[in-house]
Amino acid sequence: MRYIPGIWVLLIGCFLLITGSHSVWAQSYDLVIKNGHLFDAKNGINQPMEIAILKGKIAKVASHIPATEGNKVIDAGGMWISPGFIDPHTHVFVGEKPRVFAGGSSSVFPDAFSFRSGVTTVVDAGTSGWRNFEHFKSTVIDVAQTRVLAFLNIAGGGMSGDPYQQDIQDMNPEMTFNMIQKYPDLMVGVKIGHYEGESWQPFDLAVEAAALSNRPLLVECHLPEYSLKEQLRRMRPGDLLTHTYEHIRDREPIIDQNGNLLPAVIEARKRGVLFDLSHGGAGFWFDQAVPAIQQGLTPDTFGTDLHRFSMNSGMKNFANVLSKFLALGLDLEEVLEKATWGTAKALKREDLGHLSEGAVADLTLLSIRSGSFGFVDSAGMSITGNQMIEPELTIRAGRVVYDLNGISATPFKKVK
Numbered sequence: 001m002r003y004i005p006g007i008w009v010l011l012i013g014c015f016l017l018i019t020g021s022h023s024v025w026a027q028s029y030d031l032v033i034k035n036g037h038l039f040d041a042k043n044g045i046n047q048p049m050e051i052a053i054l055k056g057k058i059a060k061v062a063s064h065i066p067a068t069e070g071n072k073v074i075d076a077g078g079m080w081i082s083p084g085f086i087d088p089h090t091h092v093f094v095g096e097k098p099r100v101f102a103g104g105s106s107s108v109f110p111d112a113f114s115f116r117s118g119v120t121t122v123v124d125a126g127t128s129g130w131r132n133f134e135h136f137k138s139t140v141i142d143v144a145q146t147r148v149l150a151f152l153n154i155a156g157g158g159m160s161g162d163p164y165q166q167d168i169q170d171m172n173p174e175m176t177f178n179m180i181q182k183y184p185d186l187m188v189g190v191k192i193g194h195y196e197g198e199s200w201q202p203f204d205l206a207v208e209a210a211a212l213s214n215r216p217l218l219v220e221c222h223l224p225e226y227s228l229k230e231q232l233r234r235m236r237p238g239d240l241l242t243h244t245y246e247h248i249r250d251r252e253p254i255i256d257q258n259g260n261l262l263p264a265v266i267e268a269r270k271r272g273v274l275f276d277l278s279h280g281g282a283g284f285w286f287d288q289a290v291p292a293i294q295q296g297l298t299p300d301t302f303g304t305d306l307h308r309f310s311m312n313s314g315m316k317n318f319a320n321v322l323s324k325f326l327a328l329g330l331d332l333e334e335v336l337e338k339a340t341w342g343t344a345k346a347l348k349r350e351d352l353g354h355l356s357e358g359a360v361a362d363l364t365l366l367s368i369r370s371g372s373f374g375f376v377d378s379a380g381m382s383i384t385g386n387q388m389i390e391p392e393l394t395i396r397a398g399r400v401v402y403d404l405n406g407i408s409a410t411p412f413k414k415v416k
């Protein structure tokens with residue numbers, strides 16, 4: 001009996017040695033983010049929380065994670081932590097063709113604009129079709145660090161300009177469906193847009209391809225031949241209308257001459273048709289947005305319609321667009337929810353837009369600046385707001401890909 005206490009001392013000693021050595025020589029996590037305010041709509045979190053990342057995934061979310069557990073530690077004091085933003089409407093099939101969107105200079109490379117505005121996933125809105133998707137994949141999607149998903153255009157060559165976009169013979173639901181089947185993880189749906197004729201056949205072919213692939217249709221038509229009322233009637237629940245607040249000659253606006261939402265818009269929303277902002281260069285007008293928001297029509301998703309023209313217009317970037325909606329009276333929480341989990345749900349990509357343990361570590365740290373900020377619409381009108389969402393740091397699959405103020409960097413010490 002007198003030997004038992006000695007054995008216990010030995011066992012406890014071994015245990016302490018093992019656990020002690022673990023904390024000294026082998027941190028549990030690649031990265032720990034401390035002292036931030038976590039907003040994760042899917043998990044109902046809107047409070048101070050700490051996050052640990054391991055091998056590109058969210059490993060732990062807790063009110064306290066010791067700094068000693070992280071190989072690297074980031075202090076997010078005073079900042080919001082959000083899942084990485086998802087931009088559902090961009091044109092990123094950049095290439096060598098002058099003044100063309102599909103494989104040309106009117107598109108932009110995703111990494112150049114995504115991370116600095118807190119975006120970790122962009123969706124290309126039909127810049128490619130079934131004929132050139134694989135070229136888009138090899139030249140952009142496979143090369144970018146940003147996650148790039150796609151709506152596939154019903155036009156075989158995507159946005160290759162005219163006359164290709166007008167060729168109904170090249171709008172093939174079977175071929176579109178086949179390409180979506182081939183790359184199901186990259187494809188979120190089908191797009192119809194930029195057809196200028198009077199036939200409804202292209203629209204119906206696009207609906208057919210979307211139905212075959214069991215994915216939403218993105219409708220980006222601006223043309224009087226396609227009346228808004230008839231477009232909305234043909235759209236299914238879950239399909240997305242773009243350029244919700246557009247007010248140009250070539251398209252019926254959603255607000256009538258008396259300042260009221262069109263009954264067809266109210267009815268479509270009740271049926272579950274979704275309304276994407278699709279700001280673009282000409283797609284956002286305060287004379288539509290202000291009364292629409294007052295009457296309850298906020299955007300379901302905040303597509304920027306990023307391309308080389310829109311990014312230098314009133315649109316600027318994703319974070320600026322979100323800040324514009326704060327100035328229009330939306331809450332920060334509502335804006336963040338729609339920019340993350342809300343968009344993931346609309347795209348039927350529920351693996352994204354949240355920071356559950358086990359999810360991919362795509363996230364952004366945000367400072368909410370106070371001051372006086374101006375926001376511009378497509379008519380050249382401006383409003384002022386008092387908050388600006390400023391992305392400080394963006395993480396994609398566990399790696400810091402953007403760090404505005406060097407909060408993840410090692411402080412430089414003067415060389416003596």
Ligand SMILES: [Zn+2]
Nearest residue numbers: 091125220305
């Ligand atoms: Zn577009």
